[in-house]
Amino acid sequence: MNLREATKSQVFLRDAVKGSLDSTVAELMELCNWRSLVPDNGTVVIKPNLCTAVPDRIEMSNTDRELTAAVCKVLLTKTRNIYLGESDGLRYTAHEAFEASGFVAMARELGVTLVDFSESALSPVPVAPAGKVELPRLLLSADLFITLPVLKTHSLTYFTGTLKNQWGCVPQYNRILMHKYLDQMLVSLHRVLKPAITIMDGIVGMEGRGPVNGRPRRLDVLLASRDGVALDATAMRLVGLEPRRARHIELAARAGLGRIEPDEIVVDGDWQRHVTQFEPAVLDWAQAAMNYMSRYKWFVKCALEKDYVFYPVRALVQVLRQIGIVSGG
Secondary structure, eight states: OOGGGSSOEEEEEEEOOGGGHHHHHHHHHHHTTGGGGOOTTOEEEEEEOOOOOOGGGHHHHSOOHHHHHHHHHHHTTTOSEEEEEEOOOSSSOHHHHHHHTTHHHHHHHHTOEEEEGGGSOEEEEEETTTEEEEEEHHHHHOSEEEEEOEEEEETTTEEESHHHHGGGGSOOTTGGGGGGGHHHHHHHHHHHHOOOEEEEEEEEEEESSTTTSSEEEEEEEEEEESOHHHHHHHHHHHTTOOGGGSHHHHHHHHTTSSOOSGGGEEEESOHHHHOOOOOOOOOBHHHHHHHHHTTSHHHIIIIITOHHHHHHHHHHHHHHHHTTSSOBO
């Protein structure tokens, strides 16, 4: 059934206090009626957002390890077939991101499995407008897919949350080549992968030049929903961003994949306690130029993948930003 034909979407908002994450996550999972989605010993795939392996960027960029562990503990009461998945990035592997973020020790302690999607068995799936895209079979066959994004701004998509987190389900390490299709592909991936539950990590979010190079903002909040579009729209309003400026969220709402209007969403939680204002990301001309050039394999291969080219150019651009030569237009 089209979500517009059903009742209003619910988004649950709760304080995220480190000492009580287990009980808070358990409450959110129950509110999302998770038990009805997982058969006994069913297969569950969890997608955290692990977009960096650089230690001093992890807290504000990557999904909190304790939050992820709390989700696993709830699921372990019904199944042991739990997989945490991430794909390789352009400058790091999923294994490096798992290790740097403390997921290796956590997974070993809980008895759950870490999966590098870039090394897993794949199946071609139509993902408009890119055509056939190889996606992990584990994801496609799972009984339940849970996504755990971080609440962040994004210089290309304005906001990164539920839908954007699924970009990391595409196992191609140089998926930046498909950025020209980014907004439309995020909608198609949401339709194909069907994440049934989102729990958004707003413990430490990011404003400004996200999803990695912005500034940390401690919010100490978690948001959860069965409707990822509604959750993204609600999280954006919580930090003073306009949901329709994120084109992928607007397109997903138009396609009937979730709700975006505030009168179609019921928020359960202390809104006034957490409402704030984020500095939005600015797409300056240097970032826009790099994004445009990233559609060309030779540029990605010879520039972005080469540390001796990428890092000096990045350092120069950072200096130009500081003195005001590079700015948003």
